[in-house]
Amino acid sequence: MALPKLHIAGLNKWFPTKTGSIQALQDINLSLAENEFVSLVGTSGCGKSTLLSIVAGLQEFDDGVVLSDGIPLAGPGLDRGVVFQSYTLLPWLTAQQNVEFALKAAGLPKGECRDIARQHIELVKLDRFADSYPSQLSGGMKQRVAIARALSYRPKMLLMDEPFGALDALTRHQMQELLTRIWEEHRLTVLFVTHDVEEAVYLSDRIVVMSIGPGRIRETFPVDLARPRHSDMIATTPFIDLQRRVITSIREGSVRAEDEA
Template identity: 65%
Template sequence: MAEAKLSIRNLSKTFVTDRGETVALRGVDLDIGDNEFVALVGTSGCGKSTLLSIAAGLETASEGTIRMDGADIEGPGLDRGVVFQSYTLLPWLTAQANVEFALKASGKSSKEAAAIARDHMHLVGLDGFEKAYPAELSGGMKQRVAIARALAYRPKMLLMDEPFGALDALTRHHMQELLTGIWEKHRLTVLFITHDVEEAVYLSDRVAVMTNRPGRIKLVVPITLERPRRYMMTASPEFQALHREVMEAIRSESLVAAGFGAELG
């Protein structure tokens, strides 16, 4: 792979509280290439969200390095867009005004922000809902606004933490198709956290599986499915084989976490 857009080396994170220390990550190594889509999966509590928060600059590593384009990540920045499971929209602003808010904060004029926001509302399929308030939107529509807001200021990388986890199954499938369509047209680097293995395989170029806490990268599975992706691919033998490989890696960690040996698999 060419020089990594995001490079993580021997990264560890320990949380210290009154109750003692919790080692969330230990010795994580991962490279993500320019315009590559990588999904991160693993058992609950393995440190996926902690790793993404460090990449976003919302947490600091205890040891190791994390660099983007060769520069250390030392805090949040406009080079990274972040989308969480919770929509984090400002309820007193319309959908378009939520997108404009982020653009104005990045230094755009009101006129520029309005034009860019309209373009991105169209990009996520929300024409006609520009003046709607978050309370008037469905969960999937709110997440579309959040994605439009994250993309509007042209970040080099998109960090997504279970963005579709709160949606019903049908809406989730629609959002997956929307996201992969946007990514295939407007390539950018993506780190995507999910518990849904089918989602990870469908969206990604590679799926990285983490161990139990303290988390590290156990296995990286290249996803060899053709693009553009279509949801009917999920029934193909190739898709099912990739799904099974990732599931077996996670399941072996689950068995260990439950106190059973991997030999029970």
């Protein structure tokens, strides 16, 4: 039986406060299979971004294990590409140079960096804007550069924290279609944080609902919709029913947390 690409077991996380400490994550158990697309949803403060940051190696945790291919994760690594809501592009570099910069940091030769960067700029359909600076790009274009940069060093996992949250509705949907196409062509494991349930249903193989106080996994929903996904699915009964069930789970988890407070 194949090892999961990502395995989290018994994970707990506390944050210190002036009056002691507060538990952010409680007994998180989650596994992602090779090439699986999993979305984390839930109300603000339920620990979605904290969990993703732990997997990215950007935050430590107090108890439990986090394994990739059976090996404990220790800090950030090139096996994980990370995309945040903020674009974090270097303003003095062009779109292509931003991708090249990440590759040079990974130790690749200059010529190879240039070729790989060009391939990934083309992958996200920005070849006409390869020599444009971030200030000359729209929000959606900047996020395409960020995705190209994250994919350029061939990570085993792609970790995305509200990557389309700052975009307008039309651009957001275009980015969802782009991400779906890239994932279906390149088949890598994705852990995706979003507040948008429709987005989670459209993109995912599985949706994990988290509840607050402390953050924990409340319920998991398989997404049994055919691939490739297309925009017409959003209006179908199976799509709408699943979206409603996920929203109900989030709402019930929020109400329960308020009752326990």
